[in-house]
Amino acid sequence: MFKAFKYRLYPTKPQARDLERTLELCRQLYNAALQERKEAYHKAGKTVGFYEQKRHLPEIRAELPEYRGVHSQVLQNVIARVDKAFQGFFRRVKKGETPGYPRFKGRGRYDSFTFPQADATGVKLQEGGKRVLLYGIGSLKVKLHRPLEGTLKIATVKREGEHWSIVFVCEVEPRPLPPNDQTIGIDLGTNPNFLITSDGEMVQAPRSFHKAQAKLATAQRSLARKKRGSHRRKQARRRVANLHRKVANQRKDFHHKLAKRLVNRYGTIVHEDLNILGLARTRLAKSVLDAGWAQFLAILAYKAEEAGRRIIRVDPKYTSQDCPVCGHREKHPLWIRVYTCPQCGTLLHRDVAAALNILARSGRVPDRRWARTEPSGMDTAVAVP
Numbered sequence: 001m002f003k004a005f006k007y008r009l010y011p012t013k014p015q016a017r018d019l020e021r022t023l024e025l026c027r028q029l030y031n032a033a034l035q036e037r038k039e040a041y042h043k044a045g046k047t048v049g050f051y052e053q054k055r056h057l058p059e060i061r062a063e064l065p066e067y068r069g070v071h072s073q074v075l076q077n078v079i080a081r082v083d084k085a086f087q088g089f090f091r092r093v094k095k096g097e098t099p100g101y102p103r104f105k106g107r108g109r110y111d112s113f114t115f116p117q118a119d120a121t122g123v124k125l126q127e128g129g130k131r132v133l134l135y136g137i138g139s140l141k142v143k144l145h146r147p148l149e150g151t152l153k154i155a156t157v158k159r160e161g162e163h164w165s166i167v168f169v170c171e172v173e174p175r176p177l178p179p180n181d182q183t184i185g186i187d188l189g190t191n192p193n194f195l196i197t198s199d200g201e202m203v204q205a206p207r208s209f210h211k212a213q214a215k216l217a218t219a220q221r222s223l224a225r226k227k228r229g230s231h232r233r234k235q236a237r238r239r240v241a242n243l244h245r246k247v248a249n250q251r252k253d254f255h256h257k258l259a260k261r262l263v264n265r266y267g268t269i270v271h272e273d274l275n276i277l278g279l280a281r282t283r284l285a286k287s288v289l290d291a292g293w294a295q296f297l298a299i300l301a302y303k304a305e306e307a308g309r310r311i312i313r314v315d316p317k318y319t320s321q322d323c324p325v326c327g328h329r330e331k332h333p334l335w336i337r338v339y340t341c342p343q344c345g346t347l348l349h350r351d352v353a354a355a356l357n358i359l360a361r362s363g364r365v366p367d368r369r370w371a372r373t374e375p376s377g378m379d380t381a382v383a384v385p
């Protein structure tokens with residue numbers, strides 16, 4: 001399986017200029033390759049393929065000396081990106097959709113370049129991982145804040161605002177954890193809870209995350225008030241970009257830690273299938289936080305695979321309406337967090353009830369066993385009469 005490791009790069013000023021220049025050359029090549037395909041398609045109804053375009057690269061490097069400073073594999077990857085954009089386009093046309101034609105990349109809109117065979121050529125870690133040697137750029141300072149694992153396959157250099165980073169994709173061996181027969185249901189929560197487990201545990205995002213988010217909102221309002229083209233606006237924009245990155249990093253870190261904790265503790269984790277969640281639920285707060293859940297569930301799936309754990313995705317329909325004890329179905333307004341089931345009298349926390357329903361749908365536990373047993377940690381959430 002593959003695992004991505006992202007690290008910050010610290011280029012010198014001349015190196016940063018070389019990185020910018022490489023991006024610009026890749027961008028121009030991308031646009032040229034796109035143009036060629038576009039013309040062939042419109043004028044002659046022909047498609048120019050990946051291999052045909054790739055064959056021109058040596059010519060380009062011979063005629064335009066500035067391209068000699070960019071690794072041939074990096075240039076091939078640019079062509080591959082154009083190819084991917086077109087394949088996506090044609091796939092959607094075939095499906096009967098009307099997608100937009102692949103677009104040209106404007107200045108500053110091309111933010112990364114890739115060494116697709118980093119294990120063989122173009123990239124080399126030096127000094128025990130303190131520096132990385134990149135073809136055409138030189139030896140750059142890198143900070144491996146966590147160790148690289150497995151065998152390096154692909155390396156992508158990214159520009160993120162004023163920062164640079166490198167993403168190494170490595171092939172790693174799965175490391176299964178000892179078997180575990182515990183099963184848990186998780187409900188992706190509404191504020192302030194990020195998720196709620198069927199054991200009644202409520203997990204909130206760390207306070208530092210909320211603080212950074214509030215700061216970001218303030219910075220965004222301040223940016224909106226600044227005059228266009230002014231120096232202060234530029235400063236404010238930079239501040240917003242930095243805070244954005246900070247919030248995104250904190251969120252990701254939180255997701256990683258939480259996923260790890262769940263995978264360590266439970267052999268099977270059951271959650272709602274996000275692909276059908278949108279149709280089944282109209283919880284406003286949920287949709288606002290969607291992007292965060294998608295990332296969390298992707299990380300969870302990944303960690304589960306690595307550890308040999310099982311993930312079960314279930315249909316979320318009615319999970320927030322059914323009583324997990326007697327099955328009575330009733331819609332509740334969003335603001336009601338705790339209620340008593342009118343049919344069986346069970347006192348329920350709305351989200352814990354949802355997590356119990358999610359767990360029951362996996363078929364991994366006898367349905368509504370909580371009517372007879374008293375699971376630990378749940379006593380405050382579900383009181384059986």
Ligand SMILES: [Zn+2]
Pocket residue numbers: 323324325326327328341342343344345346
């Ligand atoms: Zn009930």
